[in-house]
Amino acid sequence: MAGTLLLEVGVMFAAIAGVGFLTARFELSPIPFYIGVGMLANEFVVGRLGLPYVTETAFVTVGAELGIVFLLFFLGLEFNLDRLLADRAHIGKAGAVDFGVNFGVGLVVGYLAFGAVIPAVLVAGIVYVSSSAVITKTLLDLGWIANPESTPMLGTLVFEDLVIAVYLAVVSAVVVGEGSLGATARSVGVAMGFILLLALLVYFGTALFERLLRTSSTEYFILRAVGVTVLLAGAALAVGVSEAVAAFFVGMAFSSTSAVHDLEVALSPLRDTFAAVFFFWIGLVTDPLSLFGVVGLLAVAVAVTTPTKLLTGFYGGRVYDLDARRSLRVGLGMVTRGEFSLIIGAVALAGAGATLTSTTAQRIYAFAVGYVLVMSILGTVLMQFAPHIESLLVRE
């Protein structure tokens, strides 16, 4: 049968579980560690040492793909349009400044580094979007969830989620396109058409989805939900539309059914498993040496986008009438970047040889990985040390 394939998958899951155990002890975000252990186990590290390494098998690739699908599915499932609309004055202001400044700065940095528009847009996306997963988890771990600063943070994240769904739809169509203007327009058109279809499905399909999930068996329930989600995401990818965005819309469609809570309970173990595979895969296809090639860009991006996020977060806190101390916390909290930056990095990699040259795609990808490694650790550390930073910066 599969020969050593099962063993390789076993090594992967054991490695993921092993570092998860470590991060739980040190109260850090596990994401950089999943990436790190993937990097350690790949052909570029243990492979160079002549030891057996984990190869990028189809299983790992598809597993990572499923990780993206489930991450975005949950984003859609828990996407709260009502909250966005009810609080649109605040969220709109905080979110627009957050987008304008951070995406804008990313465009400039990206253009200076690559001298072209598409790489600049990719870099801008990578540095713009904060990590919902890590930030929400840290909010809970530190108990900030009970404090007023959690409101602007969660509000801004909702805004970012929506922006990134639109962004991914357009950018992945552009990047994977043929490169000529006509072909690009066509693939963007297909993407928009597909998304319009999905949006209609979200709007009119509630009864259909409701009926689909009506079963007393947990087994059938999970299988139906997974069947619909992965089928539509796969169909999207097959016609050149971002699978992540398709999954986001499917999640949204399910979010108006009465089964939301059951879906969250039943599918979160799947999401956790495959999201970890996604982060592992990110490390697995990264040559650590490639990070040295982008070290300058990384240093600039970290030096520039840490303060910009701090400032826009601070402004977000002010929009909600928080005092200086709490507004500073909002800024510190938003610094963390994570899963979405990596998804954008993966989009760049998928465009290698199409719109992007292979070298550019590799460099953007390496940048995304390096940037997330730094920012996810820096962000959680900033949050943990927030009390000290506050007493330094804010006079009582």
Next chain:
Amino acid sequence: MSVYETDVPGVGRKFELELRGGARVVVVVHHDGRCELYYRENDESDGRKILDLTSDEANKLGSILEGAYFESVDLDALTVPLGDAIIEWVDVPSDSPLVGTALGESGVRSETGVSVIAIQRDGETVSNPDPGFEVEAGDLLVAIGTREEQTALRNLVEGN
């Protein structure tokens, strides 16, 4: 007293209850039912985690706070030691032939077969009343006996 309710994406729901004097209790209910309770002294202070409960614990605590808590009674355990006997409460009306007689002479035990295990009078309970205890109008006899014996007791007390 206002309650603020918000969604926390990926986690669950958050409830904020304003208390007297401006303090707040924040409850985070996770999708899996886990429940975290925070307390904030006032608007300026940070939340302090006071409890982290499992779903079951949270439900139990909730029902206690609501005043709806009761330990369910194991009926089998209760009836077995008593056998066929049941406990009943019997009012002594003012026209009862028992009024003014001592318990031992009333024939309660010799005629009906029940044992009076307690007598309640004016909110006080006299347990194990001795045979000289004089029954008064308005007393409540707590008697143990079989169903037939209880019927006989009621007939005796009511003078039928």
